[in-house]
Amino acid sequence: MNFEEYRAQDATGLAQLVAEKQVTADELLALARARAAEVNPRINAIVRDIPATPADAAAGPFTGVPFLIKDLAQDYAGLPSSRGSRALVSTPATEHATIVQRWIDAGLVIFGKTNTPEFGAKGITEPDVWGPTRNPWNLSRTPGGSSGGSAAAVAAGIVPCAGANDGGGSIRIPAACCGLVGLKPGRGLTPMGPETGESMHGSAVQGVVSRTVRDTAAMLDAISGGEPWGPFSPGMPKAPFVSCLEEDPGRLRIGVRVPTAINPSPHREAFAAVEATVQTLTDLGHHVEELPQAPFDDAALARDFLLTWFVYTAWELDEAKRLTGAGDDAFERDTRILAAIGRATSSVDYVDAVQRRHEHTRRLTTYFESYDLLLTPTLATPPPAIGEFALPLALQKASDLLLKTRTAHLLRLTNIVDDIVDKNLGWVPYTQLANLTGRPAISLPVHWTAEGLPLGVQFVAPLAGESLLIRVAAQLEQAMPWRDRVAPV
Numbered sequence: 001m002n003f004e005e006y007r008a009q010d011a012t013g014l015a016q017l018v019a020e021k022q023v024t025a026d027e028l029l030a031l032a033r034a035r036a037a038e039v040n041p042r043i044n045a046i047v048r049d050i051p052a053t054p055a056d057a058a059a060g061p062f063t064g065v066p067f068l069i070k071d072l073a074q075d076y077a078g079l080p081s082s083r084g085s086r087a088l089v090s091t092p093a094t095e096h097a098t099i100v101q102r103w104i105d106a107g108l109v110i111f112g113k114t115n116t117p118e119f120g121a122k123g124i125t126e127p128d129v130w131g132p133t134r135n136p137w138n139l140s141r142t143p144g145g146s147s148g149g150s151a152a153a154v155a156a157g158i159v160p161c162a163g164a165n166d167g168g169g170s171i172r173i174p175a176a177c178c179g180l181v182g183l184k185p186g187r188g189l190t191p192m193g194p195e196t197g198e199s200m201h202g203s204a205v206q207g208v209v210s211r212t213v214r215d216t217a218a219m220l221d222a223i224s225g226g227e228p229w230g231p232f233s234p235g236m237p238k239a240p241f242v243s244c245l246e247e248d249p250g251r252l253r254i255g256v257r258v259p260t261a262i263n264p265s266p267h268r269e270a271f272a273a274v275e276a277t278v279q280t281l282t283d284l285g286h287h288v289e290e291l292p293q294a295p296f297d298d299a300a301l302a303r304d305f306l307l308t309w310f311v312y313t314a315w316e317l318d319e320a321k322r323l324t325g326a327g328d329d330a331f332e333r334d335t336r337i338l339a340a341i342g343r344a345t346s347s348v349d350y351v352d353a354v355q356r357r358h359e360h361t362r363r364l365t366t367y368f369e370s371y372d373l374l375l376t377p378t379l380a381t382p383p384p385a386i387g388e389f390a391l392p393l394a395l396q397k398a399s400d401l402l403l404k405t406r407t408a409h410l411l412r413l414t415n416i417v418d419d420i421v422d423k424n425l426g427w428v429p430y431t432q433l434a435n436l437t438g439r440p441a442i443s444l445p446v447h448w449t450a451e452g453l454p455l456g457v458q459f460v461a462p463l464a465g466e467s468l469l470i471r472v473a474a475q476l477e478q479a480m481p482w483r484d485r486v487a488p489v
Contacts, residue, residue, distance in 0.1 A: 001017075001023050001027055001028075001031065002031075003031055003034070003035060003157070006028065006031045006032075006035075006157075007035075007157040007486070009160065010160045010161070010210065010211055010212040010214065010215045010483075011062055011065045011067075011159075011160040011161040011210065011215045011218070011219075012061075012062075012212070012214050012215055012218055014028060014064070014065045014160065015061060015062045015063060015064065015065050015107070018063055018064035018065070019063065024054070024064070025054030025055070025057055025063070025064030025065075025109055026054050026055075028054075028064055028065065028066050028109070029052055029054050029066050029109055029111060031066075032066035032111065032158055032159055033066075033111065035156070035157055035158045036112070036153075036158045039136070039156045039157075039158065039489055040153075040158070042134065042139060042489060043133060043134045043135075043136055043139070043143075043152045043153075043156055043489060044115060044130065044131055044132065044133045044134060044149075044152075045068075045114055045115060045133050045143075045148075045149045045150070045152040045153040045156065045158065046068065046112040046113070046114055046115070046149065046153060046158070047071055047082070047112075047113060047114065047115045047130045047149065048071060048079065048080070048082075048112060048113040049111070049112055050076060050079060050110055050111050050112055050113065051111075052066075052109050052110060052111035054109050057107045057108070057109050058104060058105050058106070058107045059107060060105055060106040060107035060108075060222070061106055061107065061218055061221070061222055062103075062106045062107045062108045062218075062219075062222065063106075063107030064107060064109060065107070065108055065109065065159075065160070065161075066108075066109050066111060066158075066159050067103060067108035067109060067110050067111070067159055067161065067162065067163070068110070068111070068112045068113065068114050068149075068150060068153050068158070068159050068162040068163065069100055069103070069110055069112075069113055069114070069150075069162070069163035070113065070114050070116055070146075070147055070149065070150050070162075070163045070164055070165060071083065071084065071113040071114060071115065071116050071149070072084065072116045072119075072120050072146065072165065073097065073099075073120075073165050073192065073199065073204070073206070074097050074099055074100050074113075074163050074165070074206070075093035075095065075096060075097040075100060075195070076093060076096060076097075076100055076110065076113070077092075077093055077094065077095050077096045078092055078093065079092055079093060079113070080092050080093065081093050081113075082129060082130075083116065083118065083119050083120065083316075083320075084115070084116040084117050084118040084119065084120065084125075084127035084129065084130065084146075085118045085119060085127070085129060085320060085330070085331060085332075085335075086128065086129040086326075086330050086331070087320045087321070087324050087326035087330035087331060088320055088323070088324060089129055091323060091324055095194065097191075097193070097194070097195070098191040098192075098193045098194055098227050099163070099190065099191055099192075099206045099223055100163075102191070102222060102223045103163065103222070103223070105222075106222040106223075114133075114147070114148075114149030114150040114152075114153055114162060114163075115127065115130050115133045115148060115149030115152075116145065116146045116147065116148065116149060117145050117146050117148075118331065118332050118334075118335045119313060119316045119317070119335060120145070120146035120165075120167060120170055121146070121309065121313050121334075121335060121338060122145050122146060122334075122389070122424070123144060123145050123146070123168075123169060123170075123173050123424065123425075123427075123428045124142045124144065124145045124148065124384070124389060125142065125143060125144070125145040125146065125147075125148025125149055125152075125174075126142070126145075126386065126387070127332070128332050132386050132387070133148045133149050133152050134152065134386060135152060135155070135177060135178060135383055135453075136152055136155040136156040136178065136487035136488070136489035137155065137178065137179065137383075137452060137453055137454060137487045137488065137489075138383075138451070138452070138453060139489065140385055140386060141177070141382075141383040141384065141385055141386065141453065142177060142383050142384055142385070142386055142388075143155070143174050143177050143178050143383070144173040144174035144175075144176065144177035144178065144383065145170060145173065145174060146165075146167075146170040146174075147162075147163075147164035147165065147166070147170050147171055147174045147209060148174045148177075150162035150163060150164045150174070150208075150209050151164070151174030151175060151177065151178040151180055151182075151209045152174075152178060154178065154180055154209055154210065154211060155178035155179055155180060155487045155489075156487060156489050157486070157487075160210065160211055160212075160215065161208050161209070161210040161211070161215045161219060162208060162209055162210075163206075163208060164182070164206075164207055164208055164209045165204060165205065165206045165207065166182075166184040166204065166205055166207060166431075166435065167199065167200050167203050167204035167205075167435060168203070168305060168309065168431060168432050168435050169184075169428055169430075169431025169432060169435070171183065171184050171207050171208075171209060171443075172184055172378050172431050172441060172442070172443035172456070172458060173378065173379065173428050173431060173443075174209060175209050175378070175443045175445070175456060176378035176379050176443045176445070176454060176455060176456030176458075177379070177383040177453075177454060178209070178454060178487070179445040179448070179454035179456075179482065179485060179487065180209045180210060180211060180443075180445055180454075181209070181210050181211065181212065181213055181215075181216050181442070181443070181444060181445065181473065182207070182209050182210075182216075182442065182443040182456075183207055183208075183216050183220065183440070183441075183442040183443075183466070183469065183470075183473075184205060184207060184431075184434055184435070184440060184441045184442070185205050185206075185207055185220065185224070185440055185466055186205075186234075186438055186439055186440040186463060186464065186465070186466060187202040187203075187205065187438030187439075188202060188205075188226070188230065188231070188232055188234040188438075189205065189220075189224050189225075189234045189440075189466065190205050190206040190207060190220075190223050190224055191206065191223070191225070191226070191227045191230065192204065192205070192206065192230075193227045193229045193230060194227070194229055197229055197230050197231040198230070198231050200308070200309075200312055200435075201308070201354060201357075202231075202438055203308075203435040203436060203438075204435070206223060207219070207220070207223075211483055212477070212483055213245065213470060213473045213474045213477045214242065214245055214474070216442075216470070216473070217240075217241040217242045217244060217245055217470045217474075218241070218242050220241045220466065220470075221240045221241050221242055224236065224241075235464055237464070237466070237467050239467075241466065241467060241470055244467045244468075244470040244471045244474070245470065245471075245474045246474075247471050248471070248475075249468060249471035249472050249475060251285050251286060251287065252281075252286045252287070252372040252373060252472070253286075253287045253289075253370070253371050253372050254281060254286055254287070254288045254289075254371060254372060254373045254374070254375050254459075255288075255289060255290075255291045255295070255367070255370075255371045255373075255374055255375065256274060256278060256288060256289065256290050256291060256374075256375045256376070257290070257291045257293075257294050257295075257374070257375075257376055258270060258271055258274055258376065258377060260294065260298050260380070260429040260430065261294070261297075261298045261299035261302075262298060262299065262302050262422070262425050262426055262429040263380045263426045263427070263429050266377060266380035266381065267380060267381040267382060269381075269382055269447070269449045269450075269455050270377035270379060270380050270381065270455065271377075272447060272449075273377050273446060273447035273455050273456065273457050274375065274376070274377055274457055276446060276447055276480070277375065277444075277446050277447075277457045277476070277480070278375070280446075280476065280479050280480055281375075281476075283479070284475060284479060288375070295363060295364060295366070295367035295374065296360050296363040296364055296367075296433065297359075297360070297363070298429065298433070300356065300360075301360050301432060301433060301436060302425055302429065302432065303353075304353040304354075304356050304357070304360070304436065305432040305435070305436055306420060306425070307345060307349065307350065307353045308350065308353050308354060309338070309342075310338050310339070310341045310342035310345060311342040311343075311345050311350050312342070313335060313338040313339050313342055314338075314339040314340075314342030314343045315342075316339075317331055317335060317336070317339045318339075328403070333391070333396065333399055333400065333403070334391070336403050337399055337403070337411065340402075340403070340409050340411060341409070341411055343409060344409035344410075344411075357436045357437065360433070360436055360437055361436075361437040361438070364433065364437050364439065364460075365462070368462040372461075372462075372468065373459045373460065373461055373465075373468070373469075373472065374459065374460040375457060375458070375459055376430040376457070376458050376460070377430060377455065377456070377457055377458065378428075378430060378431065378443040378455070378456040378457060378458040379427060379428060379430075379455050379456065380426065380427050380428065380429055380430070381426075381427040382449050382451070382453045382455055383453055383454070383455075384427060389423065389424065430458055431458065433460060434460050438463075439460055439461060439462060439463065439465065440460075440461050440464075440465050440466045440469055441458055441459065441460040441461065441469070442458065442459050442469045442470075442473055443456040443457070443458050444456055444457055444458075444459070444473055444476055444477075444482075445482045445485075446476060446480045446482065448485070452488075459472060459473075
């Protein structure tokens with residue numbers, strides 16, 4: 001097998017070739033490593049090597065297929081999980097994360113860990129400790145985040161599928177930036193243990209980025225289900241997710257919304273992505289209608305999301321200090337600013353933001369009484385340039401002074417939160433809804449801009465809607481094929 005033959009296959013196809021003895025796991029790993037050696041110096045997707053022994057691969061649905069895991073919340077025993085932070089770069093994990101063990105049990109050959117922003121706290125992947133990951137479709141652009149390293153590796157053809165997770169869009173944003181499929185499962189369907197039962201009040205979940213819907217479905221079959229230390233036992237589908245691939249979703253009623261309170265005027269390419277999808281859905285027999293307004297308070301949801309994120313970042317920074325003894329200078333400026341705002345948030349305000357999730361969830365649930373799915377762009381703009389979100393020099397100096405004098409909490413009294421909402425969520429205002437409400441959502445690569453950059457669309461489903469998302473995604477994959485589109489890197 002040569003590289004072009006390797007790249008033409010998805011993970012399911014490679015596993016079948018191994019099972020039929022048309023190729024060996026050692027050959028596949030050699031191809032994956034050779035491709036990584038060729039392109040990783042340019043895209044910086046893989047930040048840590050894992051010694052892999054294909055001969056020891058378990059017998060499972062993906063036996064012998066090369067795989068990469070994210071360097072955040074996907075611990076591999078004996079190796080550090082840096083979480084994109086200099087403070088944790090040398091602290092080894094004591095055991096496999098449950099999700100990693102399930103991938104091992106599925107027969108995957110894990111040979112590296114992928115780049116992520118510090119604590120996964122950004123929609124871009126530019127950590128100080130590892131440097132920026134670049135988008136294989138255009139090396140000057142971001143692959144998104146926080147699973148940007150995984151998405152870049154898949155888009156560049158190193159592996160057909162890679163580990164990812166999503167606390168505010170971190171599967172769907174990089175999938176959209178890199179022309180991939182990215183499914184965020186519903187709350188609790190995939191495991192977060194054994195270190196924790198659930199993360200960020202259940203907003204964060206595990207999953208993958210892939211090139212095909214069938215890989216996404218098969219991977220979800222491999223990793224779904226509760227664990228003894230989890231907070232609850234999730235409801236499992238009556239049939240495997242892969243069985244949904246050939247099922248007709250029926251005639252669906254789908255609501256569409258593009259403008260948001262955060263970004264009232266999304267880029268024309270975001271509209272183009274949705275318009276093309278709406279036309280295809282209509283041709284397929286679905287009823288699609290534009291919503292006159294969002295079915296939830298998107299401005300309030302964005303602020304609630306960020307407030308809880310600030311507090312969670314403060315906790316993560318302090319937890320890293322307790323674990324390593326690191327000082328403030330071991331963490332990035334932006335992380336320390338977010339943590340300072342988090343510490344300045346009162347416990348009552350924090351609980352208030354968490355409690356308002358019930359209001360957001362109820363509004364979305366009411367929407368689903370009339371509609372089967374919600375359709376939006378995944379991104380409000382094409383993937384931004386590397387470095388576009390760096391603080392201006394004057395603000396860097398001012399922030400450094402506030403951090404040095406331990407008065408950064410005063411930023412809470414300024415309009416910085418509104419600025420963070422506008423700047424950091426302005427290009428990705430759609431994804432946080434599914435996290436805060438615990439609903440499943442998927443990004444599909446149905447559109448490329450005039451400049452050749454991917455820009456996906458997102459479907460949000462009601463509770464236990466993963467099977468429906470897979471049926472619709474498989475239908476669109478046939479009608480708007482994307483598998484053969486290859487990044488130029």
